[in-house]
Amino acid sequence: MTGLSLRRRAVTRGVIKPDKTTDGFILKSGRSVVAEESAALRLAAKGIGKDFTRAVRLLLAASGKVVVLGVGKSGIIARKIASTLSSTGTPSVYIHPVESLHGDMGLIAKEDIILALSYSGETEETAKLLPLLAKEGLKIISLTNNPDSKIARYSDIVLRLNIRHEACPYNIVPTSSTAAMLAVGDAVAITLMRVKGFNSSNFARLHPGGNLGKLLNLRVSDLMHKGRENPVVRTGSTLKAALAVMTGTRVGAVSITDRRGRLAGFFTDGDLRRGLECGKAGLACAIDGLMTKKPFCVYPDTMAIEAARIISARKIDNLPVIDRKTFRPIGIIDEKDLLKEGLI
Numbered sequence: 368m369t370g371l372s373l374r375r376r377a378v379t380r381g382v383i384k385p386d387k388t389t390d391g392f393i394l395k396s397g398r399s400v401v402a403e404e405s406a407a408l409r410l411a412a413k414g415i416g417k418d419f420t421r422a423v424r425l426l427l428a429a430s431g432k433v434v435v436l437g438v439g440k441s442g443i444i445a446r447k448i449a450s451t452l453s454s455t456g457t458p459s460v461y462i463h464p465v466e467s468l469h470g471d472m473g474l475i476a477k478e479d480i481i482l483a484l485s486y487s488g489e490t491e492e493t494a495k496l497l498p499l500l501a502k503e504g505l506k507i508i509s510l511t512n513n514p515d516s517k518i519a520r521y522s523d524i525v526l527r528l529n530i531r532h533e534a535c536p537y538n539i540v541p542t543s544s545t546a547a548m549l550a551v552g553d554a555v556a557i558t559l560m561r562v563k564g565f566n567s568s569n570f571a572r573l574h575p576g577g578n579l580g581k582l583l584n585l586r587v588s589d590l591m592h593k594g595r596e597n598p599v600v601r602t603g604s605t606l607k608a609a610l611a612v613m614t615g616t617r618v619g620a621v622s623i624t625d626r627r628g629r630l631a632g633f634f635t636d637g638d639l640r641r642g643l644e645c646g647k648a649g650l651a652c653a654i655d656g657l658m659t660k661k662p663f664c665v666y667p668d669t670m671a672i673e674a675a676r677i678i679s680a681r682k683i684d685n686l687p688v689i690d691r692k693t694f695r696p697i698g699i700i701d702e703k704d705l706l707k708e709g710l711i
Contacts, residue, residue: 455556667698
């Protein structure tokens with residue numbers, strides 16, 4: 368037998384194996400898992416139909432909370448779904464099925480809706496609990512891959528995952544199934560959020576802390592320079608007078624007002640440099656010819672993140688803040704203050 372045929376036999380017998388430590392193998396493995404789970408999500412999306420609509424309508428009509436159940440990896444996903452529902456305007460709680468069988472059923476009220484997660488639909492602990500809940504008259508929605516399972520039989524509505532294969536090469540480790548469960552749970556939560564008209568203001572009320580709270584709650588009025596730190600001069604003032612007011616504050620800009628006190632223009636360090644370059648910025652010059660007319664401005668109740676977006680997009684250092692009714696400049700918001708808050 369030739370050396371080549373011996374090598375072929377060795378390969379077919381699994382004697383010669385690919386080197387699994389190479390960059391190529393590692394990258395191929397990682398990409399295949401993501402591709403497998405992406406395919407699973409596409410199948411899950413195709414499975415969203417009339418039962419999904421029924422489930423959302425049932426949850427909309429509920430006067431109680433959503434009780435999400437799950438064990439193992441499904442339990443981890445259940446916790447996340449319960450958290451997402453609560454943070455988007457649908458009160459929800461996760462309860463472990465085992466703990467429910469040992470007293471935590473007392474947390475479940477008759478007006479609540481049950482959302483039970485089980486890939487196989489045969490999870491022993493959940494399967495024991497659902498008949499008891501059904502007996503109490505609670506409505507049950509299940510999220511499973513098996514519409515003929517025990518859990519599905521005790522459910523009023525079954526949301527099927529349509530998973531064909533886990534991303535695990537042995538079809539054992541929950542991967543595609545948990546990704547699909549999470550996606551369908553998010554679909555339920557966000558659909559409820561949209562139908563209820565739950566907006567960013569509602570979201571901000573439920574997320575007062577951390578960076579997310581800062582993004583949603585911080586307004587221009589919380590950061591702007593006001594009072595003595597808000598330099599203002601009248602139209603007709605000289606450049607010398609405007610610079611004197613500017614240098615008396617920490618911001619490199621000054622608002623210019625008309626006779627009625629309304630914002631007429633804005634003058635910054637950048638305007639000064641440009642005026643010097645073209646020979647127009649003599650100290651005796653009127654500020655009117657150097658200022659930016661009809662400048663971008665914001666209101667005190669504008670979200671700080673929106674002011675940060677304008678400053679970044681326009682590549683400017685600061686913005687005048689004006690009163691909505693009188694159009695009078697009441698402050699200046701500076702890029703440095705937004706940077707300090709992590710908004711830029």
